[in-house]
Amino acid sequence: MAVALNDDAFVVSRNTVWRRFRRHPMALTGAIVIVLMALFAALGHFVYPVDPNAIDQVNWTGYPLAPGVGGHILGSDENGRDLLARLIAGAQISLTVAVFAVVMQIVIGSFLGAIAGYYGGWVDFWIMRLTDVVLSIPLLPLLLVLTAIVSATSNKASLSFGVIVVLIGGLTWPAAARLVRASFLSLREREFAEAARAIGGSDARIIFRHLLPNAVAPIIVQATLAVANVILTESVLSFLGFGIQPPQASWGNMLANAQTNITIAPWVAICPGLCILIVSLSINYLGDGLRDAIDPNQR
């Protein structure tokens, strides 16, 4: 999903971008939904102070509790834990994993892409071959293998959240690297880059102070769309039991056990999935709107 780069894209003022962005009702809605979801994750516990891991000893009978029973607004899961509280905790985990993994992906990708695009030659060749190799391996099977290996070799019973972030971030950077390299290839030939070189700016200074800020537009779009992908990836991993480990809640692992009780308690399966769907749909719409606003020639 490469964003085509034309020179005009760099000179569009912020006002123009905002004006174009406003024309996309779905993108605006998406942005609002994401803000609401972030608030839900950040402030949910203060509004609804229930422990997500506490088992309702009074009402629990071995099956999920129906919504409303025993004061659980959305009922409970198969272990008698409050569903809404777990949704809030899951939102925190899923969103934080997504944000950190994307930051990591963008940092690695931009750095390698910038170096490859700026220096060209054999540096470019080897970085791009590395990118091809990482891109050519199917992401999900590789992630499954790696998480399985890490959890087998580490003595800890549960996989830490950091491992997931590092693995996802460390395997998804090639898209960003390609994007940044493509814009650097044209940027390094521009007059201002030459001017910076002429007054004796070091390579590092030219790359990070002069060129990178000009390549930021496509990076933002890429980062937005990547958040949706990471949320989906994390939830799949957790669903298969290779991601965030219970009792810690994540939207993915909340669904893992929902299948067995789906006949008697469909809401346990519906709620977390709906959250994932809403968030990733909003982000995709937002990213699409941003792309149109920043680079309208894409359409």
Place this chain on the structure above:
Amino acid sequence: MILFGIISQAPGGPLTPYLQNPHITAADIVRLKHNLGLDQPVPIQYLHWLGQVVRGDFGYSTSNSESVMNAILDRMPYTLELMGTAIGLALIIGVCFGILSAIKQYSWVDFLITTLAFFGQSMPVFWFALMVQLAFSVNGFTCCGYHFALPSAGHSSGEDSGLGDRIEHLILPAAVLSVLYLAQFSRFMRSSMLEVIHSDYIRTASAKGLTRFNVVMRHAFRNALIPLVTIIALTIPDLVGGAVVTERIFAWGGMGSLFIDALGQFDFALLMGVMCLSALFVVLANLTADVCYAWLDPRVKYT
């Protein structure tokens, strides 16, 4: 130049050894921990293993002492059946949807198809599969006065079940998978079709009085297919790799579930076999895609 571009894009070829390297070394760390009998250095093990594979021997599975080749050949037909149906279906519908929404850009048809594509893109597979099971399988559904409840697990009711039974089992997983692929295909088809129908030669074709159908199908369609070939090439390895998540939810005993089982039991001979086969297909699919480019676009020359 085009040739060079394509070759440098193709991830297979000389890079295949690197492709397998990270897995084998990582795998060996755990293998060494598991059975201490193997204390040879990792590179030697790798070379040994590679030597066997070149001779067509993937070794034996450590979890059920079946030869890896047999285990894979056992599961392969099921995966081919499921993925073939899903991808084929998605391709046909996706291409039609893509063309439709491109030639009727900004109409309600376009809006509907784009929205559908967005949903398909954002949908968590496993959740979608659960919802489909809930809707069509668990409670069943009533249509035309009949009550249906499609089977939600397995690929057939028994060894000697008929064709009808197998098709019944195929419907739900294939539908779930094809919706996901459909989203991707229709989006790509739409954007590449849009690009093509705004080009000069299409205007020429319309100007000389050809019917809209003729212009679209004979002139635009073929050229719009070229970007799609890349996407299809990326999808072909799934045909043998299977769909890990969907197969698990629908208890479909294909390559995807073989992979997950092997992973759960740290059966690395089996894992490597499955991964290698996928890698092989990545290379093959890329080669095929290159040939298809030349066939679709005579300007691409191989010297």
